Amino acid sequence: MVEINQEEKYINNNSSMQITEGEEATKEQKVQNSPVNKIKITDTTLRDAHQSLLATRMTTEEMIPICESLDRVGYYSMEVWGGATFDSCMRYLNEDPWERLRILRKKLPHTKLQMLLRGQNLLGYKHYPDDVLTEFIKRVVGNGIDIIRIFDALNDLKNVEKAFEVTKKAGAQVQGAICYTISPVHTIELFVQLAKEMESMGADSLCIKDMAGLISPYDAYELVKKIKEVVSIPLQLHTHSTSGMGIMAYLKAIEAGVDVIDTAISSLAFQTSQPPVEPIVAALKGRKEDPGFDLKLLSEISAYFKRVRANHKDMESNIDNIDTNILTYQIPGGMLSNLSYQLRQQKMEEKYEDIIKEIPKVREDLGYPPLVTPTSQIVGSQAVFNVVTGKPYGIISEEVKKYLRGYYGRPPAPVSKQLLEKAGIKPEDIIQGRPADKLEPMMEKAKKEIGFLAEDIEDVLSYALFPQVAREFLKKKAAKRYRIGMEILKGQHNYEEIGYPI
Numbered sequence: 001m002v003e004i005n006q007e008e009k010y011i012n013n014n015s016s017m018q019i020t021e022g023e024e025a026t027k028e029q030k031v032q033n034s035p036v037n038k039i040k041i042t043d044t045t046l047r048d049a050h051q052s053l054l055a056t057r058m059t060t061e062e063m064i065p066i067c068e069s070l071d072r073v074g075y076y077s078m079e080v081w082g083g084a085t086f087d088s089c090m091r092y093l094n095e096d097p098w099e100r101l102r103i104l105r106k107k108l109p110h111t112k113l114q115m116l117l118r119g120q121n122l123l124g125y126k127h128y129p130d131d132v133l134t135e136f137i138k139r140v141v142g143n144g145i146d147i148i149r150i151f152d153a154l155n156d157l158k159n160v161e162k163a164f165e166v167t168k169k170a171g172a173q174v175q176g177a178i179c180y181t182i183s184p185v186h187t188i189e190l191f192v193q194l195a196k197e198m199e200s201m202g203a204d205s206l207c208i209k210d211m212a213g214l215i216s217p218y219d220a221y222e223l224v225k226k227i228k229e230v231v232s233i234p235l236q237l238h239t240h241s242t243s244g245m246g247i248m249a250y251l252k253a254i255e256a257g258v259d260v261i262d263t264a265i266s267s268l269a270f271q272t273s274q275p276p277v278e279p280i281v282a283a284l285k286g287r288k289e290d291p292g293f294d295l296k297l298l299s300e301i302s303a304y305f306k307r308v309r310a311n312h313k314d315m316e317s318n319i320d321n322i323d324t325n326i327l328t329y330q331i332p333g334g335m336l337s338n339l340s341y342q343l344r345q346q347k348m349e350e351k352y353e354d355i356i357k358e359i360p361k362v363r364e365d366l367g368y369p370p371l372v373t374p375t376s377q378i379v380g381s382q383a384v385f386n387v388v389t390g391k392p393y394g395i396i397s398e399e400v401k402k403y404l405r406g407y408y409g410r411p412p413a414p415v416s417k418q419l420l421e422k423a424g425i426k427p428e429d430i431i432q433g434r435p436a437d438k439l440e441p442m443m444e445k446a447k448k449e450i451g452f453l454a455e456d457i458e459d460v461l462s463y464a465l466f467p468q469v470a471r472e473f474l475k476k477k478a479a480k481r482y483r484i485g486m487e488i489l490k491g492q493h494n495y496e497e498i499g500y501p502i
């Protein structure tokens with residue numbers, strides 16, 4: 001049944017791709033049948049774009065009225081869920097992230113939906129045990145996600161293994177994502193090797209995930225060419241406009257034969273967001289790569305999101321159009337805006353430049369992790385400690401110690417020996433193998449802990465991922481459900497702890 005639905009969706013979504021609907025073609029044949037050079041486009045407006053520009057504050061209410069138009073564009077897929085949206089729904093918007101997914105699925109019937117998953121970290125900041133991961137992915141697919149883009153912050157493939165396996169079993173497409181970064185160890189050869197390994201692990205497609213917008217047009221060209229030479233699955237490029245090179249990188253990647261690119265609608269594009277879709281469509285007009293989108297329709301959609309963006313003016317950080325720090329220090333835009341916000345709050349703005357210079361040093365000491373959640377936070381906060389205390393590693397954060405012990409996986413390069421010594425970590429303290437193997441199952445415990453506040457297994461998962469945030473959110477949800485005042489749920493009776501296992 002699931003299979004048939006997937007097939008139907010595939011045919012619907014690709015009606016423009018010269019595939020006869022009745023044809024009994026396998027997925028592979030379909031890929032081959034599609035016009036080789038016609039570029040496919042994933043729209044990120046409902047996920048990465050507002051995560052990058054508006055601190056993930058777009059509400060489901062704001063998304064609904066435009067879905068019908070978005071569904072008509074002809075996007076290959078839309079990234080609508082995952083990343084920070086899950087946390088943000090509960091924490092800031094008093095929205096059920098699962099409900100958002102179900103609504104979007106219903107409102108976007110002709111477009112494949114995709115999400116971003118942080119490997120074994122799911123949508124959180126630490127590793128979760130396999131029972132949580134398995135249930136989570138099953139529910140995600142059951143609620144309508146077609147493609148899961150899976151990455152590990154260190155590109156440690158042990159940390160994506162289980163997510164690959166469960167996603168495939170659940171009937172969704174696995175998109176293996178390689179975190180792109182620049183360092184002495186991150187060579188083209190390394191990325192090509194990772195691509196090959198991900199393909200052999202069963203990925204249905206691959207993504208070069210350039211979360212910081214670092215990739216130069218010529219590097220994009222070379223990387224796409226070299227990966228396409230050795231893998232047979234489709235390749236997607238994801239970048240941000242932060243450095244100003246995004247559109248150029250896409251154009252060169254298209255020349256090199258990339259299959260899919262990620263764009264946002266222009267009113268929510270540029271700066272730390274994705275490059276805009278409209279100029280790419282216009283540039284390719286009439287060529288074999290032309291995606292054939294209706295520019296008028298896109299401009300209506302853009303006008304709509306311009307109004308949505310205005311609703312969240314207070315969330316816009318005062319970022320420049322082009323961030324030249326990214327070119328010098330390779331620091332992602334989101335990390336820079338977080339840092340300047342935190343320093344402003346603590347009245348330490350004058351340390352900004354020093355911290356920016358410290359980040360690459362910490363990154364080197366930690367074996368050049370790509371800067372993406374959660375490594376960006378680990379590196380960033382240690383750099384702040386180093387500068388503020390005036391003594392490098394005078395204080396070593398707990399996260400850095402955990403990182404050094406291997407609890408996030410294997411760093412791309414060996415970590416600094418002096419740092420290991422300073423942290424008092426001996427080689428035998430460093431765990432080998434898959435970090436999640438060290439974790440106890442969590443689902444039963446989570447069910448008991450959240451008790452009657454969880455209406456279904458999705459609520460339990462929300463709690464397992466974000467205990468405090470989800471508990472507060474679920475209280476409000478329960479109050480609404482039972483039409484009782486919040487005061488009862490806040491009363492002396494600790495209902496949550498007594499709970500009813502479900």
Ligand code: CO
Pocket residue numbers: 048210211238239240
């Ligand atoms: Co991104």
